[in-house]
Amino acid sequence: MLEEYEFDVAISFAGSERVFAQAIHAILIENGLRVFLDDANQAEIWGTNLVEYLDELYRERAKYCLILVSRQYNERIYTNVERRSALDRMIQEKQEYVLPVKVDDAWIQGVPQATAYIDLRTKGVVTICDLLLKKLLGSKAPTEIEIPPDLRIPRIPFGHIPGESLKQYFIEYCRRQPVSIFGVLVYDERTAEYRKLLRDNDYWDALDLASGPDFEIFAIRDAIQAAIPKTMEMVTAASLSRSLSRTRYYSKLLADIFGEDDTSLAYPSVLIFLVEKGCVSHSRLIPLRRGTVEEVFLRLQQLFELIASGIKDWKSGGGQSTHNLWEKLKDILLEENYTIYIQSLVDNQIEISINELLKFREAQI
Secondary structure: OOOOOOEEEEEEOOHHHHHHHHHHHHHHHHOOOOEEOHHHHHHHHOOOOHHHHHHHHHHHHEEEEEEEEOOOOOOOHHHHHHHHHHHHHHHHOOOOOEEEEEOOOOOOOOOOOOOOOEEHHHHHHHHHHHHHHHHHHHHHOOOOOOOOOOOOOOOOOOOOOOHHHHHHHHHHHHHHOOEEEEEEEEEEHHHHHHHHHHOOHHHHHHHHHHHOOOEEEEEEEEOOOOOOOOOOOOOOOOOOOOOOOOOOHHHHHHHHHHOOOOOOOOOOEEEEEEEEOOEEEEEEEEEOOOOOHHHHHHHHHHHHHHHHHHHHHHHHOOOOOHHHHHHHHHHHHHHOOOOOEEOOOHHHOOOEEHHHHOOOOHHHO
């Protein structure tokens, strides 16, 4: 693309962020950029003096250096080599060179705090790639970026994400997956144990593991405070939105999606919905019980593990339709004495677009 350089962008990252680097690399390559990633350049790297190789690469061979900023990044030997070379180039350049992407609350040693950055916790991999394409290609950037069909975009790291970015994540995820299954955990200030649970990294890691690779879990907290920012806790470490007044926010959400104006909801509950080829096909509501943080954790862990095991069995049997998947999950959940309420789709129509699913009214956010 930018012929004066061998690479349009070189990605610098610690090993703990490799899954994000690989996804960014795959998407950018799919959209025609020349991107350096150590995994993809092993043949060239093999046998070289790594210090000399990395110094030349991050100092001279790329138009931009995208750094995935994390605590681990500042502590690794070779990332410090990459960082110093990138900083030397940044000092000499009159235009921007280092493009920081924050993965946690750490910062790059030596880079001014005033440097503009993108937060992976609020944007996600797809949005970052979209922004980078626009930065590199300007008006020539594609209006809709291409995602490799076999790429599984990694879950966003623990943090918060605005609704507009989460919507893109949802849409891209469902577009690439013939069948997707989501769970939405909803609670309010009277069930504070859920908020405490989701704020604990150890509990979050365990729930993330329990849900498996194919079950995406999110959480909404219905709140009474009027000054709460427009974010929402999510088990997958992000957020969508909180209500700004004491409303039946979740009930309104169900009404908007399923056309049930008189829908009521006891906090806490989990809404499970299945998406097939971009359209919602099944939705079920499972009420939960209150308890201590530990009790709540164990119940959620059990529920997520049951669903994850059902999905695994369904996939091993050929993974046909969402109907077959739900029948398997229903049998598992009823056997464990879970209560399940059917959420009827509008006019009994199966094809509700995922865009409609995510169309929340501004007055309720």
